[in-house]
Amino acid sequence: MIRNNYIGLLFLSVVMAVIPLFISNVYYLSILIFIGIYSLITIGLSLLMGYAGQISLGHAAFFGLGAYASGILTTRLNIAPIPAAIVACLFTGLVAFLIAVPTLRLRGHYLAMATLGFGQIIYVVFNAWIKLTGGPSGFGDIPRIRLAGICFDSDFKYFYLVWSVVLVGFLLAIHIVHSRIGRALRALHSSEEAAGTLGINTSRYKIEIFVVSTMYASIAGSLYAHFVTFLSPESFGISFSILLVTMVVFGGRFSVWGAILGAAVLFSLPEYLRVARDYDVLIYGVVLLLVVMFLPGGLAGWLDGMARRISLLFISRAPKRMKC
Amino acid sequence: MTLGSQILQYVISGISVGSIYALVALGFNIIYNTTGIINFAQGEFVMLGGMIAASLVGIFSVPLPVAFLLAVLIVTAAGALFERLAIQPLKNPSVLVLIIITIAGSILFKGIAMFIWGKQTYFLRSFSGDIPINIFGATVLPQTIWILGITAVVVVLLNVFFNFTLIGKAMRAVSSNRMAASLVGINVKKMVLFSFALSAAIGAVGGVIITPIALMDYERGAMLALKGFAAAVLGGIGNFHGAIVAGLLLGVLEALGSGLISSHYKDALALMILLLVLFLKPSGMFGSAQVSKLKEF
Numbered sequence: 001m002i003r004n005n006y007i008g009l010l011f012l013s014v015v016m017a018v019i020p021l022f023i024s025n026v027y028y029l030s031i032l033i034f035i036g037i038y039s040l041i042t043i044g045l046s047l048l049m050g051y052a053g054q055i056s057l058g059h060a061a062f063f064g065l066g067a068y069a070s071g072i073l074t075t076r077l078n079i080a081p082i083p084a085a086i087v088a089c090l091f092t093g094l095v096a097f098l099i100a101v102p103t104l105r106l107r108g109h110y111l112a113m114a115t116l117g118f119g120q121i122i123y124v125v126f127n128a129w130i131k132l133t134g135g136p137s138g139f140g141d142i143p144r145i146r147l148a149g150i151c152f153d154s155d156f157k158y159f160y161l162v163w164s165v166v167l168v169g170f171l172l173a174i175h176i177v178h179s180r181i182g183r184a185l186r187a188l189h190s191s192e193e194a195a196g197t198l199g200i201n202t203s204r205y206k207i208e209i210f211v212v213s214t215m216y217a218s219i220a221g222s223l224y225a226h227f228v229t230f231l232s233p234e235s236f237g238i239s240f241s242i243l244l245v246t247m248v249v250f251g252g253r254f255s256v257w258g259a260i261l262g263a264a265v266l267f268s269l270p271e272y273l274r275v276a277r278d279y280d281v282l283i284y285g286v287v288l289l290l291v292v293m294f295l296p297g298g299l300a301g302w303l304d305g306m307a308r309r310i311s312l313l314f315i316s317r318a319p320k321r322m323k324c
Numbered sequence: 325m326t327l328g329s330q331i332l333q334y335v336i337s338g339i340s341v342g343s344i345y346a347l348v349a350l351g352f353n354i355i356y357n358t359t360g361i362i363n364f365a366q367g368e369f370v371m372l373g374g375m376i377a378a379s380l381v382g383i384f385s386v387p388l389p390v391a392f393l394l395a396v397l398i399v400t401a402a403g404a405l406f407e408r409l410a411i412q413p414l415k416n417p418s419v420l421v422l423i424i425i426t427i428a429g430s431i432l433f434k435g436i437a438m439f440i441w442g443k444q445t446y447f448l449r450s451f452s453g454d455i456p457i458n459i460f461g462a463t464v465l466p467q468t469i470w471i472l473g474i475t476a477v478v479v480v481l482l483n484v485f486f487n488f489t490l491i492g493k494a495m496r497a498v499s500s501n502r503m504a505a506s507l508v509g510i511n512v513k514k515m516v517l518f519s520f521a522l523s524a525a526i527g528a529v530g531g532v533i534i535t536p537i538a539l540m541d542y543e544r545g546a547m548l549a550l551k552g553f554a555a556a557v558l559g560g561i562g563n564f565h566g567a568i569v570a571g572l573l574l575g576v577l578e579a580l581g582s583g584l585i586s587s588h589y590k591d592a593l594a595l596m597i598l599l600l601v602l603f604l605k606p607s608g609m610f611g612s613a614q615v616s617k618l619k620e621f
Contacts, residue, residue, distance in 0.1 A: 053420055057427075102603040109419055113362070113553065114602050117595035120550060128588035238546055242427060249424055282435025288428035289410060292421060 005174045008257065009167065016163045020156055029155045031271055033227060035264045036162040037220045042247045042259035043166075043173050044216025049245070050253040051177060051185040052209045054104070055112045058119030059244050062214040064126060064236030065092045066221025068133060071142045071231050081145040085222035092218035093211045100207040111210065119241050126233035138232025145226045152226075162223055166260075169216060173256045176212070181205055239281075246288045252298025261299050329461030334583040335576050336459075340468040340537065342575020343475040344370065345594075347530035348552020349559060349567035350482065351523035357499035357562050358519040360419070364426040365406065367549025368433035369524045372399045373531025374540035375437055378446035388451065396528045402433070403524020407517050430545065437542035448535040471533045478529055479568060486564075495519060499562075547591065551578075554598035560608030570609060 023029050041063055048054050056062075069088030073079045079087070099118055103110040126133050133139065145152045145161065152158045176182050184205050187194065196202050225231055243266070251262020266284070270277040295302055348366055355363045373395050380391035406429050414421065451470045456463040486492040497505040498515045506512045530548075531540065555574050559566025574594050582590035601608060 049420070053418070055420055055423055099599075109362075109423060110602055110606060112423055113557065114599055116550065117554065117598040117602075120547075121592045121595050121599070124589060124592040128586075128592075242431060245424065245427065246431075279435065279439060281431055282439055285428055285430075285432030285435045288424065289432060292424050292428060293410065293413065296421070 005256075009170060009174070012170075012260075013167055016167070017160075020159050026155050029159055031268055033155060033159050033162050035260075035267050036159075036166045037224050037227070038244075038247065038263040038267055039166050039260045040169050040220035040223070041217045041244055042251065042263045043169055043256055044213035044220075045244055046248045046251075046253055046256055046259040047173055047176060047209055047216075048213040049248055050255065050258075051182060052206050053185075054206060054210065055109065055245065056115040056210070056213070057112050057238070057241050057245065058115030058117075058122070059214070059217050060236045060238070060240035061115075061119040061122035062092050062096060062217040063221040063224070063240075063244075064122060064233075065095065066218030067225040067231055067236070068126065068221075069218075070222035070225040071139065072132060074143050074226075075139065075141060081143060081222070081226055082147060085219065088222050089215050089218040092221075093215045096211045096214035097207065100210045104206045104210065105203050111206075116238070116241075119238055123233055123237050126236060133231075133233070136233060138230060140230035142225050142229040142231070144229070158227055162227070165219065165223065169219070170256060170260070176209075177256065181208065185209060243284060246284050248298075250287055250291050250298055252300030252302075254297055255300040255304070258298050258300030265299065326461065330583070331580070332460055333462040334579040336462055336464055336468060338576035338579030339572055340471045340575070341534070341579065342555075342572040343471050344530045344534045344548065344571075345551050345555045345574050346568045346571025347475060347478065347526050348548055349555035349571045350479075350564065351527045352553055352556040353562050353564055353567050354495075354519050354523045354526070356556075358495055359411075359516050361411070361422045361426065362553070363429075363520070363523065364423065364549060365430035365433055365545075366523065366527055366552060367545035367547070368430050368437075369399050369403060369527025369545075370531035370534070370548050370552075371437060371540060371542065371545035372402060372433060373528030374448065374535035374544075375441055375446055375531070375542070376528075377532040378448040378535055378540055379441065381448055382446065388449070392532050395532050396525050399528035399531075400521050400525040403527075404517055404521040406433075406524075407520035411516070411520070412513060430549070434542055434545060441542055443542065445539050445541045446535070447539055448532070450536040451533075465537065467533075467536045471537070474529065474533050478526060482526075482564070491515075491518060550598075551594045554594045554601075557598055557606075558601050558608055560610040563608065563610050566608055566610035 019032065020029060023032075041059060045056060045059050048056055066085070066088045069091055070081065070084050073084035073087060074081055099114055100111065103114040127136050129135075145158075147161075150157065152161050187198065224235075247262035247266045248259055249262070250266055251260065252258025266287075269283075270280050291298055297304070348370060351366045351369065352363065355361055355366075376398055377388075377391045377395040380386040380394060381388055386394065410425055410429060411422075414425070417425070450465070450467045452466045454465065454467075456465055457469075458464075484492075486496055494505070494510045495515045495518060497508070497510055498512055502512055505515075534540075551574065552571070555571035556567050557570075558574065559568070559570030574597065577597070578590060578593050581593045
């Protein structure tokens with residue numbers, strides 16, 4: 001299972017390495033950069049939703065915390081982008097930890113409510129703390145990332161930076177899924193009591209995975225800040241949190257691959273279809289409802305099923321695999 | 325204006341907004357009690373109620389009482405339809421799936437509203453004029469009195485419904501024990517359907533009565549749901565009287581906070597209270613810790 005993932009990852013790396021060589025249009029390149037940034041958030045969120053069975057309705061806020069912390073540290077305090085991103089990431093993780101400890105100790109889905117409320121609070125703070133955040137009109141002039149003498153000032157260079165981070169994040173996610181924590185999380189998802197009786201410290205694992213998933217969002221936020229170089233609150237509201245959940249569910253919440261698929265399809269859809277731009281809310285609603293009802297494994301689950309059926313045609317005596 | 329009458333003014337406006345939070349919280353509780361679901365689409369029922377009434381009166385010149393009734397009926401049907409099409413077909417859904425489904429429902433309702441009404445803000449005229457009444461130096465709009473009166477009527481009717489009618493009692497039975505309720509011949513599926521319809525109706529009432537004061541647009545639902553949810557949690561989720569007290573309390577605190585401290589953070593206050601309650605006493609002001617331990621959610 002993990003070997004298949006490595007092969008897939010290698011394939012993805014090669015594809016991503018050569019794609020920019022064939023794209024001359026900067027616009028398409030920037031779309032791919034955004035897909036990379038959003039994939040990073042959805043990978044983290046899919047760890048939480050698919051493996052820990054919890055849901056965060058405030059991931060836009062953690063994404064925003066990363067972005068604003070990076071932006072503020074680099075413009076106000078003149079800290080270099082990389083250390084700033086690390087500080088932002090640790091700060092976001094700490095905030096997430098403080099939210100997770102009281103809510104994840106409880107059984108059930110209080111985390112959903114707490115993150116929803118927290119997301120809205122952060123959104124209000126971004127708007128209201130004008131001295132620090134520039135309020136509703138935001139702030140700009142965020143510097144580009146400079147690393148080992150290279151300034152990532154073109155979309156071409158930034159593409160490689162973002163997708164390198166995504167691939168590292170992906171690798172890390174696969175390892176988490178296939179580690180002891182990952183197995184414990186899956187056990188927890190199917191039955192919290194059973195997992196508990198087997199000596200799995202359920203709340204600790206849930207807290208850890210939640211913190212990790214917000215750190216993914218924070219790193220994505222830092223990458224976003226140094227790419228767009230301008231931040232304003234409306235990119236970080238509730239509707240974006242919901243869109244992230246939609247991406248994960250649509251792509252397939254039981255697979256890290258689904259996270260990338262969901263981000264790629266749902267982000268690029270409004271870019272290509274005008275109808276999708278005007279009625280995006282309606283379309284996301286329909287997509288989310290239909291996928292949850294009829295395609296619980298999402299796009300990745302569906303593709304997986306198709307691939308399995310096709311391979312069965314060729315290898316007639318293939319052993320039946322367990323559904324998961 | 326003296327500080328005293330100023331505070332009275334804030335309290336009065338807080339109570340009228342708080343009534344809506346209370347109605348939303350009641351809607352949350354009704355569905356939660358029969359199904360264990362937190363219905364994230366609850367705020368959209370309020371939005372739809374307001375939008376439908378506003379356009380019936382404003383565009384089609386329907387008399388206000390008729391528009392009120394029609395708005396509530398249409399939203400009730402929408403709530404029932406949502407349950408029938410999206411919730412009922414699920415077999416043994418996990419709580420996570422239910423959360424996602426109701427979120428999907430809320431985006432869907434919001435999208436449909438945007439499709440029908442666009443992004444403009446809609447206005448509904450007050451029920452009986454706009455000449456303010458003076459009470460101890462504070463001005464009270466007649467609409468405020470309508471809001472309080474209608475909320476009170478809804479609460480009384482709900483009490484009668486749950487205590488003295490067969491369906492109401494059956495719904496309470498389902499909420500206390502699903503299995504036992506179905507063993508004594510109660511059609512649990514039907515009760516779940518009723519609970520969605522009833523919640524939608526209550527939400528719609530809230531939407532119609534608040535629109536003359538607060539106006540309405542397609543995006544309003546999410547925030548109303550959040551604050552109503554904060555009220556439901558503060559009052560102890562599932563607790564009816566807690567929801568009413570907490571809703572009014574939140575409205576008043578919000579009005580006082582934004583009037584006396586800073587209006588920038590108005591929308592954050594209720595949510596900070598929500599977080600505090602979740603952290604410190606998740607069973608809410610009136611909920612018992614033991615009961616909340618047994619709840620699935």
